[in-house]
Each structure stands twice: as structure tokens, then as C-alpha cells.
Amino acid sequence: xNEKRSEINELGxxxxxxxxxxxxxxxxxxxxxxxxxxxxxxxxxxxxVLVSTDLLAEGVHFDLAFTPLQHLGHKAVSVNVSDIAAxxxxxxxxxxxxxxxxxxxxxxxDALYEGIRAACAQYKVDLVGGDTTASRSGLVIxxxxxxxxxxxxxxxxxxxxxxxxxxxxxxxxxxxxGLQILEREKEVYLSNPDMQPGxxxxxxxVGRQLRPIARTDIVFELEELGIKPTSMIDVSDGLASELxxxxxxxxxxxxxxxxxxxxxxxxxxxxxxxxxxxxxTCALNGxxxxxxxxxxxxxxxxxxxxxxxxxxxxxxxxxxNEHSMVTKQGNEVPLRAQGWNHFKS
Ligand code: ADP
Ligand code: MG
Numbered sequence: 001x002n003e004k005r006s007e008i009n010e011l012g013x014x015x016x017x018x019x020x021x022x023x024x025x026x027x028x029x030x031x032x033x034x035x036x037x038x039x040x041x042x043x044x045x046x047x048x049v050l051v052s053t054d055l056l057a058e059g060v061h062f063d064l065a066f067t068p069l070q071h072l073g074h075k076a077v078s079v080n081v082s083d084i085a086a087x088x089x090x091x092x093x094x095x096x097x098x099x100x101x102x103x104x105x106x107x108x109x110d111a112l113y114e115g116i117r118a119a120c121a122q123y124k125v126d127l128v129g130g131d132t133t134a135s136r137s138g139l140v141i142x143x144x145x146x147x148x149x150x151x152x153x154x155x156x157x158x159x160x161x162x163x164x165x166x167x168x169x170x171x172x173x174x175x176x177x178g179l180q181i182l183e184r185e186k187e188v189y190l191s192n193p194d195m196q197p198g199x200x201x202x203x204x205x206v207g208r209q210l211r212p213i214a215r216t217d218i219v220f221e222l223e224e225l226g227i228k229p230t231s232m233i234d235v236s237d238g239l240a241s242e243l244x245x246x247x248x249x250x251x252x253x254x255x256x257x258x259x260x261x262x263x264x265x266x267x268x269x270x271x272x273x274x275x276x277x278x279x280x281t282c283a284l285n286g287x288x289x290x291x292x293x294x295x296x297x298x299x300x301x302x303x304x305x306x307x308x309x310x311x312x313x314x315x316x317x318x319x320x321n322e323h324s325m326v327t328k329q330g331n332e333v334p335l336r337a338q339g340w341n342h343f344k345s
Contacts, residue, residue, distance in 0.1 A: 038086035050147035058138035073115025080145035082214035089149030099135035160250035176286025178209030229294035244337035253322035256314030
């Protein structure tokens with residue numbers, strides 16, 4: 001045997017997806033958008049139907065040492081609903097597939113579904129099916145969400161135009177900071193089980209990691225304001241990585257301003273003082289904030305400028321794949337798309 005073996009980590013997650021996408025062609029006219037956006041877009045007659053799936057694996061995406069199963073169930077639904085929101089659509093159904101090892105009891109599955117049901121109620125989504133199987137190595141949850149959007153309302157990653165304003169909702173970097181806290185407290189607990197973790201002070205940050213909320217509210221509000229973004233994506237891998245995705249799909253570049261990036265006070269204090277890392281790094285390269293990043297035409301500036309939870313952080317320009325940040329000191333530095341590389345190590 002002398003077959004070539006290429007390592008997946010050389011290609012990376014995005015390289016691998018690009019490779020798969022290059023090997024696939026679409027045959028149905030109803031397959032409006034295949035691989036490459038937050039959800040697939042399917043022509044269903046009057047509307048577009050949206051489909052997206054996300055898989056969470058124990059030891060990769062979550063650590064049951066500090067993740068309550070209710071929260072995990074809720075998060076697994078939220079991250080899927082977020083992808084539908086990123087298409088400017090509304091989620092309607094989910095199917096839930098589980099691989100379970102015998103380590104899990106019926107009560108554990110009940111707790112997981114308590115969270116799933118709570119999220120379904122919160123987002124007004126119906127749980128309509130799934131699959132259950134055994135696993136030899138921990139828990140795997142895969143959720144597929146189905147949503148809907150009017151044909152003239154769908155927003156892709158690909159519509160950003162030079163001079164558009166780049167907007168992001170909420171605040172960034174908190175979920176990553178929350179994860180650092182949980183991992184630190186786990187180490188403290190393992191070395192001294194009598195120590196109770198003191199998490200009260202970090203409630204916001206830990207909550208952002210364990211129980212993110214999909215920004216379905218923003219989809220409604222943009223509609224009320226009469227704004228259709230020119231492009232949109234949800235922030236699952238960190239702001240920098242998502243700017244690269246928008247830029248690549250829209251064939252444009254971006255320039256953002258450090259002092260405009262929304263970071264919560266608690267993220268600032270915890271990252272800078274306790275972890276000695278730059279909060280901006282957490283916002284740019286942390287992950288799992290599940291906020292919405294979108295671009296709007298300059299014509300829509302007046303409609304959005306007073307919105308308390310939508311922050312204008314920069315501009316789109318015509319140079320493809322050139323993404324930079326103007327620092328607080330006024331220097332322009334190139335951004336790097338880090339994202340998560342699950343195939344590392
Ligand atoms: P998101 O972060 O929004 O969930 P991903 O980065 O996971 O998006 O996926 C980007 C695109 O690649 C999506 O269109 C997704 O459906 C597609 N994709 C991801 N993994 C695969 C795969 N193994 N086979 C086919 N398509 C995939
Ligand atoms: Mg997404």
C-alpha cells in the first residue's frame with residue numbers, strides 16, 4: 001500500500017468543508033443555496049425553507065464536569081436557531097439525534113430534554129423527531145433545524161457591498177471568557193474537592209458560555225425598522241473568522257475599529273485582570289457568542305443609529321480578503337481568521 005494520506009489538520013475545518021463543497025453539485029432547481037451559508041435554502045413554493053444542522057460532541061464542544069445537562073439541551077437548540085436567524089428567517093421545527101453511552105441514566109436524558117423543551121418553548125419551535133443510538137465514547141447531540149423566510153427577505157453571507165456599514169449585536173468575548181472561568185474552577189476543584197467554586201461573581205460570563213440565546217429578537221426588530229441587511233452571519237467562531245466568511249462570500253474586505261467593538265465590562269475586567277489576556281483577542285478570536293454580524297447600506301444608517309443593542313463597528317471596502325482593525329492608538333492591523341480548529345492535537 002502506498003496511498004497518499006493527508007492530515008485533516010493541514011486542511012482545517014474550513015478547508016475541509018470547501019473541499020467537500022467542490023465535490024458536490026446540485027441537481028434540483030429547488031436547492032437554491034447548498035453548502036456555504038448558515039443554512040441551506042430550499043424553494044418551497046411561496047417561501048424559502050431553511051435547513052441547518054449542528055453537532056455537539058462531549059469532550060470537544062462541552063465538558064460535563066461543569067455543564068448541566070439542561071443547559072446543554074438548551075444550548076444545542078439555540079445554536080441551531082441562531083443559524084436560521086442569520087438567514088433572516090424563523091425556526092419552526094427541530095429534530096434531535098442522540099448517541100448515548102451507558103454512563104447516562106434515564107434521569108440524565110430527562111434533564112437534557114428539559115433544556116431542549118425549554119428552548120423549543122422560548123423560540124416557538126416544535127420538536128418533531130430525531131434518532132437515538134448507543135455510543136462507546138460519551139454523549140453526542142446532533143440537532144437539525146428547519147426554518148422559513150419570505151423569498152424577498154432571505155439574507156446570505158454574500159451580499160455585502162463596498163461602503164456598507166458593519167454591525168454586530170450584543171457584546172463579544174463573554175462566552176469564551178466564561179469558558180476560561182469554568183475550566184479554571186474545574187482545575188481548582190480537581191486539586192481540592194473541598195473547595196466550592198465561587199461562580200456568583202461571574203454569573204454573566206458563565207451564563208453566556210452555558211446558555212447562549214439566539215438573537216431571534218433582532219430578526220423581528222430589523223423588520224420593524226424596515227431594514228434588510230445586505231449580508232449576515234452568526235458569530236459562532238469569533239468576529240474575525242466571521243468577517244473573513246462575509247468577505248470571502250461577498251468578494252469584499254472589511255475595516256473595523258477597536259473602540260467600536262462591544263465588550264461587556266465584566267469581560268474586560270476578567271480577561272485583563274485575571275487571565276492577563278487582551279479582551280479584544282477574546283472578542284476577535286473567542287467563540288460561541290451567537291450574536292449576529294451583518295452589513296447594511298449607508299441609506300439605513302438613520303434607522304439604526306439609536307438602537308441600543310446594535311453596534312456599528314466598521315465599513316466594507318472593495319479589496320477582497322483584506323480585513324483590518326484600527327486600534328485605539330490609530331494603527332491599522334491586519335486581522336487573522338483563527339476560528340476553532342477542532343482537528344488540532
Ligand atoms: P455554521 O458555523 O454557521 O454552523 P459551518 O461552518 O458549520 O457553519 O458550515 C459552513 C457550511 O458548510 C454550511 O453550509 C454547512 O452546511 C456546510 N457543511 C459543514 N460540514 C459539512 C459536511 N460535513 N458536509 C457537507 N456540508 C457541510
Ligand atoms: Mg452560523
